[in-house]
C-alpha cells in the first residue's frame with residue numbers, strides 16, 4: 001500500500017513540476033514564522049486535530065462535515081493546531097490548506113507524503129505552517145535536506161517515526177518535533193503502546209507527539225501522564241458522536 005502511494009506521488013509531482021515549475025511561483029512564497037512549533041511549545045499540552053474525511057484503509061470516515069467545518073469545530077473547542085490532508089488517498093488536495101486557513105487562526109500542518117523538495121515550497125506557498133516528514137520513506141540525506149529547506153522557509157517539520165531504528169536516525173538530525181506514529185504504515189493497524197515502547201529511547205531535547213489510534217480522553221490522559229507533549233488525532237475526532245465535545249475532552253487542560 002505505502003509503496004503504491006509513493007509511486008503515484010512521484011508521478012503526480014513530476015506532472016505538477018512540469019505544469020507549474022517552481023520559478024513560476026517562488027516569488028509568491030512568504031516566509032513562515034514557526035508558529036506551529038511555537039504554539040505547541042507554549043502550551044502544557046497540544047491537541048493537533050486532523051481534518052480527515054477518508055483513509056486508504058477504511059474508506060470514507062466522515063460525510064457529515066467538510067474539512068472547513070471540521071476546522072471550525074476544532075478551533076472553537078480548544079485544539080492547538082490543525083492537520084490538513086492534501087493527498088488524494090485521504091480525499092485531500094492542496095487547495096484545502098488555503099480553504100481551511102481562511103476559517104481558522106490556528107497553525108496548519110500539511111499532511112502528505114513529502115518526497116521531493118518541490119513539495120516543501122508548494123506547502124509554504126499554499127499557506128502551511130508545518131509539514132510532515134515520514135522517516136520510513138526518506139533517507140538520512142533527504143531528511144537533512146528537507147529539514148534545512150523547511151527551516152529556510154520558516155516552516156516547522158513534524159518528523160514521524162514508527163520504529164526504534166527510525167527514532168534513533170531522526171535523533172541524529174536537527175529535528176525538534178518528533179511524532180511517534182502508532183500506526184504501522186505497512187499494515188495500517190494502530191496500537192498506542194508503540195508510543196510507550198519508544199519513550200525510554202527519546203532524547204529530552206525533542207518535543208514528542210503521539211500520532212494515530214488515539215480514541216478518547218482516557219488514551220490522551222495516559223499519554224500526557226507518560227510525559228508526551230501532545231497528540232495528533234483524526235479518526236477519534238471525526239468519528240465521535242459529538243466532535244466538539246470530543247475535541248474539548250482531548251484538549252485536556254487547555255481552555
Ligand SMILES: O=P(O)(O)OC[C@@H](O)[C@@H](O)c1c[nH]c2ccccc12
Pocket residue numbers: 050052134160181190211212213214232233234235236
Ligand atoms: O486517524 P488517526 O488514527 O487518529 O490518525 C491520525 C494521523 O496520525 C494519521 O492520519 C497519520 C499519521 N501519519 C500518517 C502518515 C500517512 C498517512 C496518515 C498518517
